[in-house]
Amino acid sequence: MTLDQAENELIELNPQPFYIPLGKWAPIIEGAFSGMSTRHWIFAGPRGRIGATLRGAKPQRLLNAQDGAKPYKLAPCSHHPARRALHAVGSALSTQQPTLCILGDAALASGEFHQALSISTQYQCPIIFLLIRHPLTDDAPVTDQYSTSTQSIASALGIQYQNVSPQKKTIENAVHQAAQSSSPYLIETTLEK
Numbered sequence: 001m002t003l004d005q006a007e008n009e010l011i012e013l014n015p016q017p018f019y020i021p022l023g024k025w026a027p028i029i030e031g032a033f034s035g036m037s038t039r040h041w042i043f044a045g046p047r048g049r050i051g052a053t054l055r056g057a058k059p060q061r062l063l064n065a066q067d068g069a070k071p072y073k074l075a076p077c078s079h080h081p082a083r084r085a086l087h088a089v090g091s092a093l094s095t096q097q098p099t100l101c102i103l104g105d106a107a108l109a110s111g112e113f114h115q116a117l118s119i120s121t122q123y124q125c126p127i128i129f130l131l132i133r134h135p136l137t138d139d140a141p142v143t144d145q146y147s148t149s150t151q152s153i154a155s156a157l158g159i160q161y162q163n164v165s166p167q168k169k170t171i172e173n174a175v176h177q178a179a180q181s182s183s184p185y186l187i188e189t190t191l192e193k
Helices: 003-012 023-035 048-055 081-095 105-109 111-123 150-157 168-181
Strands: 099-104 127-133 160-164 185-190
Touching: 003 023, 003 048, 023 048, 023 099, 023 127, 023 168, 081 099, 081 105, 081 111, 081 127, 099 105, 105 127, 111 127, 111 150, 127 168, 150 160, 150 185, 160 168, 168 185
Parallel strands: 099 127, 127 185, 160 185
Antiparallel strands: none
């Protein structure tokens, strides 16, 4: 089943509270799930959960974002992205296995995200943060917190960092490389306009 087919089937099933279409996120989500071993946990938001269908999960398993999909190593979704980052770090610490956390711009404005970054470096856990940024425009009401250089944050904390294009294969390779590093890793990509 392709991601598009799974997404259409999920929409017809009327997920709760509602479904957020992948749109430009599709190749990023596909690459992220493809870059991780099926033995490793993924923490994704309500939009990115559809990627579990690439691991064999049926769309029916994804109806409620609060439910996980344990056999497919998809964690229950926290609607608060920075809290999701903390949960993912906890998973990486407890399993000592690569763990992927998919986040968007909203995470940057939360102290919990920075706390997750700090804890991951303190304990050198194998966490991969995939940060999907939206392109900034001159007319967008964006605060300084959202425009913070993530490369500067990663550098200050000693986290490996990579900025990649939002194509499926590029994301897949970056995630796979990060999973091999066994240490905190921050991958940043920006959606195409």
